[in-house]
Amino acid sequence: MTWLRSLWGWGESFDASVELWPDAVRPEARRVQTGDGWAATLILVGWPGMVSYAWLEPLVDQATRLEVALHLDGVPAEVAAARLRKQRARMESTQRYVAAKEHLDDPRLDAAASDAAGLASRIARGDTRLHAMSFYVTVHAPTPETLDRSCARLRATAAAMMCDLRPATFRPLQGLTSTVPVGIDSLGARRTVDTDTAAAAFPFGSPDVPGPPGEQAVLYGLNAISGAPVLWDRWAEDNYNSIVVARSGAGKSYFAKTTMLRELYQDTSVTVIDPEGEYRALADAVGGTVCAPGAAGEAINPLALPTQASPEDLTRRKLFCATVIETALGENLSSTEAAAVDAAVAAAYAACGITDEPGTWGRKPPIMPEVTALLAEGSEIGASLAARLAPYVTGGLSSLLAGHTETASTAGPGQLHVFDLSAVPEEMAAVTTLVVLDAIWRSLRTDGVRRLVAVDEAWLLLRDGAGAAFLSRLAKSARKRNAGLMVITQDADDLLSTSLGHTVIANSATQVLLRQAPQSIAAVTAAFALTDTEADLIASARRGDALLLAGQTRVAFSTIAAPEEHRLCLTGLEAFGDGGR
Template sequence: MRRSLGDTLQALHPFRTGADPAEVSDSDLSGMAGPGALQVRPRSVELPGGVCASFTVAGYPREVSAGWLEPLLTYPGRLDVSLHVEPVPPLIAAQRLRKQLARLESSSRTNAQRGRLADFAAEAAADDAAELAASLARGHGRLFRVGLYLAVHAADDAELDGEVQRVRALAASLLLDAQPTTFRALQGWTTTLPLAHDSVKARQVFDTAALAAAFPFTSPDLQPRLGNTPVLYGLNAYSSGVVVWDRFAQDNYNSVTLARSGAGKSYFTKLETLRLLYQGVHVAVIDPEDEYRRLAGTVGGTHIPLGAPGVCFNPFDLPAGQGEDTLIRRALFLQTLIGVMLGEPLTPAARAVLDRAIIAAYQTCGITHDPRSWKRRAPVLADLVHELDRMGREGAAEAADLSARLAPYVTGSYRGLFAGPTTTRPGGHLVVFSLRDLPEETRTVGTLLALDAIWRQVTDPADRRRRLVVVDEAWTLMREAEGARFLYRLAKSARKHWAGLAVVTQDAADLLGSDLGQAVIANSATQILLRQAPQAIDRIGAAFDLTDGEKAFLLTADRGQGLLCGTTTGADRAAFSGIASPHEHRLTTTDPAELAALDEPATALAMEDDAR
């Protein structure tokens, strides 16, 4: 028979438009939905451009494992899989289970009394019913009425017959009894449409565990603990399942990402950073190559290009909410910072003189140990040198020596970073410290300032939240003593402050060949391995206990493909391929050709404005 598509859609109760249904004509609905007619047959529906046959799953295996629907989801032809779930109220579920259990036990006793052979299927069903009743009584699960429907599409009837045979054979291999919706082909087709309407209503009872295993995104390779901040890493490399991971639901929140140059480690890290921002996680980034600038600008983050002209970062700034010893801690840090500036540890006499000069510089600006004075303008490095000069004139030789050695940072070539008050304060949900513009001579000092600012945020008890500290190209930081100590301290104690450390590096020897690197790996519950160089694969395989197949995968992986090791023991692992939306790709790509293409419209617009 033939029906207009308008009649068909009008028969679907959940379908609604903005107008009154009585005022919407068939032609209006037909114009909105597509072509005007379809032909309904006993076992198939002829659609514009093809035919469709639908099936309902009437029988299921006794036990299922995680991802048991995956073979249907990965079927190479066009197969629509629809799962309709309706919860059963606990009171009704308990009553029905008791009745079912009574029937099954009564049947077993009757067979035994009359000398009949045991019905093993009924005994198994009785055991299952008893387990479900016990689980329901303890509150460990619930019951659901579930309908599983399949719709096979093909170009013509001949192709449809072959597709139907293959789908039914696949269902039979999964111990699923797929029955055609004979004389209900239209209802079967509409049930598989994304309309949330079950017109067939052929359902079976599932418990919570079986239904969870049927969820389409379940991956048989990885069963992570998920909390409130799950992040999509990508698609499973060997199935259609997705790899979702929540670092804040693991034993610790740290991660290590190892890959050769060009394998996509920074791309992947920026994707995770962006998706964690969606979850309300505060992120701070140490960016040696200024790769996070566009991301920070798009999401409204704070980008601090240390070393760039006009950018100042005053180390004398007092953090808010750090306790009564804030001034003392700041004075101690300044002593460490100046020791790094001078390139050698301070002698006890020089440290004592420097401590008096620092306190005097704060007092000159009206800042004392009284917390009410901490909101006043902080001194700068020039104020400290001024106090050292004054003490030198009073006879303190160490003060004069310190003043002379600090002159390049006040009036000389290195003054740019310390020339005045802080131009951009490190606040907001994303803070990026770019180190690309720092000269090699002041890179250690600038890095120490950035690390200190991040550590102050992490340990601030007045602003406790989920945080992630990303250290990209960590090998550049590990060459410096202060940077190495910061990584070690953060890897050990970040979890106590609800923070995680993400270490990203392209040189595996930096991590595997040092005590610091071993400590970072040992304290990282999330380990991500992207494509590796042949020269390093044996060492990485031994460190992460990789199989020969996993090593071969990492040697031949495409850009963006990698191996997620969920724990330090390697119990949970999944090979994945990272995916990004076009908008995410524009924010995270570092390909010079793509960046040039993205900058061309802005450059042309700027030239047009100049011409005007």
């Protein structure tokens, strides 16, 4: 009865009058009568080779009275190394014996040997530690029959989880005292586990987003493990940017639209760059505005100065004009061509009365046809450049760059503004997106209004050097203007193949991954530092299922929407059917 003497002598300050014990106990082989009830203790003796977060939660979440105890005791590194070495020697000896006798391989033995080798390597590097863990569940019931049924249900639940619960046969008192909150493991049924398994086994943790939601939190969906709402406040993070990566058909546009709608509820101004024309119906439904750059009366002037100009803005406009020309032509300007463009842009501003004096910046700016006219009148290099630019400025593709900006580039509080680029010719797609992004950037102001800029199908922009660079700059600087960037893309390879794509990821405090293409799993896993379980999740996720990554927060959730939201957020052919995301 050493265990009982230890129990009674626990702690010098222990108050024996505390009602931890029943008035009388009567032990049997597998159960014990405690006062007017009965109790039985079950021991966890086996579990699957791979476990997920809070994997013991189903054993705790039972409709019966339970007492659960999880005992953990650290194993010193030198002891752990010695034990592993002996265990690996036994398994290797068995494998050699099997091979020598030409018997069939034991897959379980091979898997255990491989796991032991990997664990030994992690311990040697200091990546993990070993712990002696024991897990007990004491079930209480008013009658022996009810107790037997409750234990049978609990063991069936464990079996469905590939876990093995065994009764504490001939040790019911030790089992009872092992689950009393005094920290004594009277049963001693320990198993050695690593730190990750021990941490995931803790059944009283929560897989939900930690802490109370922020004031501007919006609903992302329902937690895939607990079913609790996942409320996320991007405006409380280090930066306000987010990135959504998924394969085609995984539900990224559905998630993006539900997020935008809920940001609108919070009086956030939302501006969308929409290459496929998917957001026009959403804008119409919420009273937003739609701009189709390049259509009649929808020109955007890259030479227009921002409403709150700073001393360096004129210089930036001159440099940006050269970037627009490079993007339109699809090649970098030579030094002589860049000098010709700079001289022509400066002359165009001067012709409109705009100089380095800020007092002149409120005058009507020049437009691109005036710049190309001055180029044609200059040197032979300038004339050649003007001729190559003619289709984009005065020819059939000139509707975007040939006039003054007539429409707003962002919306007011709680309003949605969509740039519909679906009708833009492929030859003008890159330069149009660049000019639109620039117009949005110039319109961002530090006036207290939260603004969200969403770039859908961002892979189209990331394929263009100038566009990717501009997107990277927006990701780095948007927070200074109380704005957040939302990058939505279905091509993980384009995002991860360039340093600018990695910059966008690094500057996105909120990251959402939906189902990925099989060929992209390895790259996505490395770029976002996913665990094996998280990689498996995004490889097999259903439509609308996603993984939220934000610092230490890693939550799997399913996108949900109210019926009216659902109707507005459907995309493609699904918009004509009954469901989908």
